[in-house]
Amino acid sequence: MTATVLSGKELSKTLSDELSVKVAAFKDEFGYAPTIAVVRAGEDPASASYARAIEKAAAGRGMAYQLHTLPENASQSEIVALVRELNADHSIHGIMVQEPLPKGIDEAAVKDALSPDKDVDGVHPVNAGRLTQVAPAGRPPMVGPFFVPATPAGGLEILKRNHVEIKGKHAVVVGRSNIVGKPMAMLLLRESATVTICHSQTSDLAAVCRTGDILCAAVGRAQMIRGDWIKPGAVVIDFGVNFVDGQMCGDVAFAETVEVASMITPVPGGTGPMTNVMLLSNVVEAAKNQAT
Numbered sequence: 001m002t003a004t005v006l007s008g009k010e011l012s013k014t015l016s017d018e019l020s021v022k023v024a025a026f027k028d029e030f031g032y033a034p035t036i037a038v039v040r041a042g043e044d045p046a047s048a049s050y051a052r053a054i055e056k057a058a059a060g061r062g063m064a065y066q067l068h069t070l071p072e073n074a075s076q077s078e079i080v081a082l083v084r085e086l087n088a089d090h091s092i093h094g095i096m097v098q099e100p101l102p103k104g105i106d107e108a109a110v111k112d113a114l115s116p117d118k119d120v121d122g123v124h125p126v127n128a129g130r131l132t133q134v135a136p137a138g139r140p141p142m143v144g145p146f147f148v149p150a151t152p153a154g155g156l157e158i159l160k161r162n163h164v165e166i167k168g169k170h171a172v173v174v175g176r177s178n179i180v181g182k183p184m185a186m187l188l189l190r191e192s193a194t195v196t197i198c199h200s201q202t203s204d205l206a207a208v209c210r211t212g213d214i215l216c217a218a219v220g221r222a223q224m225i226r227g228d229w230i231k232p233g234a235v236v237i238d239f240g241v242n243f244v245d246g247q248m249c250g251d252v253a254f255a256e257t258v259e260v261a262s263m264i265t266p267v268p269g270g271t272g273p274m275t276n277v278m279l280l281s282n283v284v285e286a287a288k289n290q291a292t
Helices: 008-030 045-060 076-088 107-113 125-133 150-161 181-190 205-209 274-291
Strands: 035-041 064-070 094-097 170-174 194-198 214-217 235-238 242-244 247-249
Touching: 008 045, 008 150, 008 274, 035 045, 035 076, 035 274, 045 064, 045 274, 064 076, 076 094, 076 107, 094 274, 125 181, 150 181, 150 235, 150 274, 170 181, 170 205, 181 194, 181 214, 194 205
Parallel strands: 035 064, 035 094, 170 194, 170 214, 214 235
Antiparallel strands: 242 247
């Protein structure tokens, strides 16, 4: 068996085209563009590169972008004050605070300062809480609007767009971070999968992974998950971004796993390209919510 490679790069192009149509319709109806503001303290190279990628993606879809930078020595009160200023600015529909924040800054306090209605990165406790409380898909949600972190949202979109059956399947999520592992588990649970969350303290992790019809890797260790950890015919979603000898690779040993799984996302070119388009989709939804 050789797995079907699920290209997030190709899917992101399709979603970008769909997003452009939504943005054009929004502008026709309301007369202005959905706008995202990015907040950064310091000049971390990876953060700066990501901000430029968001700016390029937003411009390509007809959206507006603002970058608000503070110096590396910015105080917590200065960062919180900027976030609150953007909360109150009706021309801003989505806010993303880039990490890492400077040393000594309480990240939780900065996230708490965000308006949940503009938290398009899905990091505010209200958005995280609503994700855990939302009813299964197909039922009334029973909670107010909320936003999901873009990376797991992109992973779920890959599954759904490739017609992967989720309902009733056993999904194993390796990783318990607030930005990927936990929200991905909640998204799969909402789609009526039976979900197991694994982590560094899981006993016999390989054996648990072998039970997964769907395996999501978000542990942050290069090629930790080997081919013989995979249930034959499983669908593998690899969120890992690691570098070995200057080459990007995932958390899954791709060359081994592609011979066992039925479908697998590559690294690079899998979940990564989906992140920006899912983030901007959240901005458009936020703009709609604020306009109505």
